[in-house]
Amino acid sequence: MSRRLTPRGKERRAQLIDYATKRFATDGYHPTSVADIVDGLGVGKGVFYWYFASKEELFIEILRTSQRDMRRRQQRAIEGVDDPVRRVELGIRAGVEWLAANNDLRRLFEFARTESTFAGSMKAGQSVLVSDAVVHLKEAIVEGRIPDRDPEALAWAILGVSNQLIHVYIDGDSMDAPQIADTVVDFCMEGLGVRR
Amino acid sequence: MSRRLTPRGKERRAQLIDYATKRFATDGYHPTSVADIVDGLGVGKGVFYWYFASKEELFIEILRTSQRDMRRRQQRAIEGVDDPVRRVELGIRAGVEWLAANNDLRRLFEFARTESTFAGSMKAGQSVLVSDAVVHLKEAIVEGRIPDRDPEALAWAILGVSNQLIHVYIDGDSMDAPQIADTVVDFCMEGLGVRR
DNA sequence: AGCGAACTAGACCGGTCGGTCAAGAAGGTT
DNA sequence: AACCTTCTTGACCGACCGGTCTAGTTCGCT
Numbered sequence: 001m002s003r004r005l006t007p008r009g010k011e012r013r014a015q016l017i018d019y020a021t022k023r024f025a026t027d028g029y030h031p032t033s034v035a036d037i038v039d040g041l042g043v044g045k046g047v048f049y050w051y052f053a054s055k056e057e058l059f060i061e062i063l064r065t066s067q068r069d070m071r072r073r074q075q076r077a078i079e080g081v082d083d084p085v086r087r088v089e090l091g092i093r094a095g096v097e098w099l100a101a102n103n104d105l106r107r108l109f110e111f112a113r114t115e116s117t118f119a120g121s122m123k124a125g126q127s128v129l130v131s132d133a134v135v136h137l138k139e140a141i142v143e144g145r146i147p148d149r150d151p152e153a154l155a156w157a158i159l160g161v162s163n164q165l166i167h168v169y170i171d172g173d174s175m176d177a178p179q180i181a182d183t184v185v186d187f188c189m190e191g192l193g194v195r196r
Numbered sequence: 197m198s199r200r201l202t203p204r205g206k207e208r209r210a211q212l213i214d215y216a217t218k219r220f221a222t223d224g225y226h227p228t229s230v231a232d233i234v235d236g237l238g239v240g241k242g243v244f245y246w247y248f249a250s251k252e253e254l255f256i257e258i259l260r261t262s263q264r265d266m267r268r269r270q271q272r273a274i275e276g277v278d279d280p281v282r283r284v285e286l287g288i289r290a291g292v293e294w295l296a297a298n299n300d301l302r303r304l305f306e307f308a309r310t311e312s313t314f315a316g317s318m319k320a321g322q323s324v325l326v327s328d329a330v331v332h333l334k335e336a337i338v339e340g341r342i343p344d345r346d347p348e349a350l351a352w353a354i355l356g357v358s359n360q361l362i363h364v365y366i367d368g369d370s371m372d373a374p375q376i377a378d379t380v381v382d383f384c385m386e387g388l389g390v391r392r
Numbered sequence: 393a394g395c396g397a398a399c400t401a402g403a404c405c406g407g408t409c410g411g412t413c414a415a416g417a418a419g420g421t422t
Numbered sequence: 423a424a425c426c427t428t429c430t431t432g433a434c435c436g437a438c439c440g441g442t443c444t445a446g447t448t449c450g451c452t
Binding site: 026027028030031085088107110111113114115116137140145146147149150153154156157159160161162163164165167168169183184186187188189190191192193194195 | 222223224226227281284303306307309310311312313333336341342343345346349350352353355356357358359360361363364365379380382383384385386387388389390391
């Protein structure tokens with residue numbers, strides 16, 4: 001699906017994406033029908049299928065552009081920083097802040113990972129983030145700044161901590177984004193801090 | 197829903213739960229219809245509604261009993277162990293091994309967290325696990341074995357690492373459960389191991 | 393003003409959904 | 423054998439699903 005869109009058309013399309021994102025995030029993808037979306041916007045069903053080939057296509061589009069946006073933010077946050085450990089930290093903070101600011105999308109990501117139709121698309125996107133992180137982790141290992149362990153596993157672990165703490169503390173809104181970022185960074189840098 | 201069940205009835209019920217769990221895990225909760233379940237078992241639809249009041253009730257029952265089972269396994273793994281740090285480690289290992297061995301259920305948990313209908317039930321169950329862990333973490337802090345940080349956040353972080361690494365390495369079957377457990381324990385105990 | 397492209401409304405379609413129900417088979421107890 | 427409870431069948435129901443389509447309106451351009 002790809003049409004020539006006038007400014008008016010682009011805005012409609014954006015409207016549909018925004019509203020659908022919210023509904024998907026609050027009610028779930030399956031329970032939200034196309035009729036719900038167009039009714040909520042007060043437009044006819046034809047509008048939806050003018051801009052999107054299917055409900056599924058819309059959802060995948062939301063996932064793709066969101067993942068791209070998050071990665072961009074992370075890259076902007078670390079550009080020009082020499083210290084690899086510092087780059088990891090800034091990457092974590094940028095990621096946490098993006099996910100906290102786009103909680104709707106975070107929820108969509110969580111769901112998308114659970115259904116085979118979307119899992120592939122999600123895994124691909126996440127793998128990109130992990131590869132990004134692996135570069136810095138490897139550098140940190142080479143420089144002897146952190147012990148030599150599988151950098152990919154470390155990157156996934158970081159992602160896991162970030163997602164979990166945001167999920168708990170944003171949805172339970174008992175912490176703001178910077179506080180969560182502090183907690184995540186702290187745990188990722190030294191874990192429980194057990195002396196062994 | 198609760199009926200007097202003969203042994204035969206109990207087995208039917210278990211059959212339904214087993215098969216539905218697998219279908220829910222592979223195809224998703226919504227895409228799996230009640231008709232799919234009974235057809236897959238070669239029985240009539242009435243059978244399903246003889247044992248369960250609704251599709252939703254069945255799903256919640258699966259979640260409840262699974263969470264209980266996982267917690268039991270964790271408790272059995274740490275009973276009689278004096279060292280709180282060791283208890284945390286054994287709890288992590290037991291949790292990881294349970295989730296790896298019951299990957300179907302792990303996927304269901306992942307989905308259940310994303311839909312408002314089931315999120316409450318899931319959160320409650322997870323909170324219990326966290327409270328369990330918090331007890332040992334507090335003790336470890338008091339004994340000076342680990343630095344004094346919010347034990348609840350630590351517990352959630354541990355849960356996040358466990359879920360993420362199992363998700364990645366079991367579904368991509370490139371590691372077995374004990375290896376994953378090692379990796380999780382390692383990360384949780386000392387994180388990236390940054391010297392600060 | 394006129395025309396084609398962009399956009400919109402909403403009735404409509406076939407299919408599927410979760411759930412019901414009447415009828416009867418199977419099994420245990422007396 | 424008679425009888426009651428447990429269990430099973432599958433046709434059926436109304437609701438709703440994603441998606442189509444036709445008839446039209448609005449807009450930008452010449």
